[in-house]
Amino acid sequence: MKKSLTINAALSSLRTLTTIIFPLITYPYITRVLSVENIGRVNFGQSVVSYFVLLAGFGISTFAIRNGSQIRENNEQLNLFANRVFTINIITTIISCGLLVIVTILPTKVATYRTIILLQGLTVAISPLAVDWLYTIEEDFGYITLRSIVIQLLSVVLMFTFVKSENDVYLYVALTSMSTSLGNIFNFLHSKKYVKLKLVSDTHWNEYKSSILLFFVNSIATTIYINSDTTILGILKDDYSVGLYSVAVKIYTIVKQVFNAVIATTIPRLAYLRNNDVRGFERLTKTMISMATVFTIPAAVGIIILRKEIITLISGSSYLEAAPTLSILAVAIFFGVLANILANGVLICMGREKYVVKATIVSAIENATLNFIFIPIFSQNGAAFTTLLAEMTVFGMSLYYSRDVIIRMVDGSEFRNAILGSVLMLLVSCHLMNLLSECDLIIRIAAVIVVCSGVYTLVLLAFKDKVLRNVISQVKKKLHKKED
Numbered sequence: 001m002k003k004s005l006t007i008n009a010a011l012s013s014l015r016t017l018t019t020i021i022f023p024l025i026t027y028p029y030i031t032r033v034l035s036v037e038n039i040g041r042v043n044f045g046q047s048v049v050s051y052f053v054l055l056a057g058f059g060i061s062t063f064a065i066r067n068g069s070q071i072r073e074n075n076e077q078l079n080l081f082a083n084r085v086f087t088i089n090i091i092t093t094i095i096s097c098g099l100l101v102i103v104t105i106l107p108t109k110v111a112t113y114r115t116i117i118l119l120q121g122l123t124v125a126i127s128p129l130a131v132d133w134l135y136t137i138e139e140d141f142g143y144i145t146l147r148s149i150v151i152q153l154l155s156v157v158l159m160f161t162f163v164k165s166e167n168d169v170y171l172y173v174a175l176t177s178m179s180t181s182l183g184n185i186f187n188f189l190h191s192k193k194y195v196k197l198k199l200v201s202d203t204h205w206n207e208y209k210s211s212i213l214l215f216f217v218n219s220i221a222t223t224i225y226i227n228s229d230t231t232i233l234g235i236l237k238d239d240y241s242v243g244l245y246s247v248a249v250k251i252y253t254i255v256k257q258v259f260n261a262v263i264a265t266t267i268p269r270l271a272y273l274r275n276n277d278v279r280g281f282e283r284l285t286k287t288m289i290s291m292a293t294v295f296t297i298p299a300a301v302g303i304i305i306l307r308k309e310i311i312t313l314i315s316g317s318s319y320l321e322a323a324p325t326l327s328i329l330a331v332a333i334f335f336g337v338l339a340n341i342l343a344n345g346v347l348i349c350m351g352r353e354k355y356v357v358k359a360t361i362v363s364a365i366e367n368a369t370l371n372f373i374f375i376p377i378f379s380q381n382g383a384a385f386t387t388l389l390a391e392m393t394v395f396g397m398s399l400y401y402s403r404d405v406i407i408r409m410v411d412g413s414e415f416r417n418a419i420l421g422s423v424l425m426l427l428v429s430c431h432l433m434n435l436l437s438e439c440d441l442i443i444r445i446a447a448v449i450v451v452c453s454g455v456y457t458l459v460l461l462a463f464k465d466k467v468l469r470n471v472i473s474q475v476k477k478k479l480h481k482k483e484d
């Protein structure tokens with residue numbers, strides 16, 4: 001059954017909103033209780049584990065979503081396909097877990113984080129049960145949203161109940177891993193609504209391997225350019241630098257998740273439209289690009305304006321050295337979100353995944369190489385700068401390889417309106433921040449958000465921005481329906 005993209009986007013946004021709200025409740029508490037150094041240890045461990053999560057995943061999720069979306073109307077075919085993918089995932093996870101144990105035994109700096117890494121490694125072992133790809137194929141964002149809220153609520157209760165001092169760092173890691181694993185188990189149990197998952201002897205590996213390996217290589221490159229910053233920062237610097245960087249990355253990631261959550265709901269629809277309605281595919285892609293342009297630019301500027309206030313609110317004044325880091329990462333939001341649309345929404349749906357892999361590999365090599373140059377000099381700010389360059393590279397290359405399709409979808413007036421509105425936001429905020437310098441932190445943040453949002457909206461209205469007009473039109477339609 002075809003589901004409403006508006007409802008899917010709303011549910012996905014709600015789920016993402018909970019991933020923002022709950023961390024905003026727990027993260028300020030955790031960063032203050034565990035100290036900067038312990039936060040650095042936890043995030044360094046997580047950066048190491050992420051490579052094994054990657055190996056366990058093996059690019060299977062992206063492959064499954066693209067191929068499964070095309071056969072979701074045929075229950076028998078989907079069930080067979082899901083079992084093959086699930087079996088392959090189990091095999092890759094067993095291999096990944098074995099290698100993770102070996103790495104923690106070897107006499108390297110990683111071994112000093114053994115306990116944290118093994119506790120975090122529980123998520124690797126349970127990861128095949130998540131079958132998130134199945135829910136994306138079926139566009140079942142209602143269940144995913146409900147499950148996410150329940151698990152995160154449980155996690156919040158456990159955090160405040162048991163984590164009381166910096167000596168509870170291992171307990172914190174264990175609770176985090178258990179929460180993630182419990183969510184994966186729920187996913188597996190609920191999956192019988194759509195398919196009956198079981199291990200099969202014939203995985204059709206020879207048929208699938210070329211596509212899966214291509215997506216896996218892309219996942220490797222993606223993980224390197226996302227996580228190499230933290231890993232290399234931990235090796236070349238110290239836990240304190242990683243702790244500062246982790247706070248800035250946390251805020252940056254949360255904001256990106258808001259935008260990418262909406263994009264994720266459209267990818268199965270794009271894959272379907274590409275094969276059945278090319279004009280519909282182009283219209284939806286154009287809408288996504290327009291929305292991203294109009295909303296990511298002011299979001300990035302808003303973070304730059306409130307960088308110190310946001311960090312103080314989230315983690316406390318002891319993390320204020322991360323303010324320049326957050327400013328750099330804020331700029332990367334625009335390029336990261338647009339790159340996601342072009343790579344996952346356009347190129348992969350058009351069967352041009354080899355170009356996505358190429359772009360990601362180039363950016364990963366660029367990021368890892370430059371980390372060794374910039375981190376020793378600029379520490380966490382150097383790591384943030386390499387992330388910005390990596391996001392720009394993926395965006396630029398994805399734009400180049402999709403130019404034959406994208407060029408007619410880009411509306412320069414929307415970019416102009418977003419830039420003008422954001423510049424005016426900056427000018428107004430400079431004066432406003434001085435006026436509010438003595439005000440309470442929450443009042444200052446709220447006032448800046450309200451005033452700057454108003455200024456930006458007025459600019460869009462003045463230029464009769466198409467995106468804003470479309471949003472207003474959609475809201476009016478919804479209100480009229482309710483009245484009827």
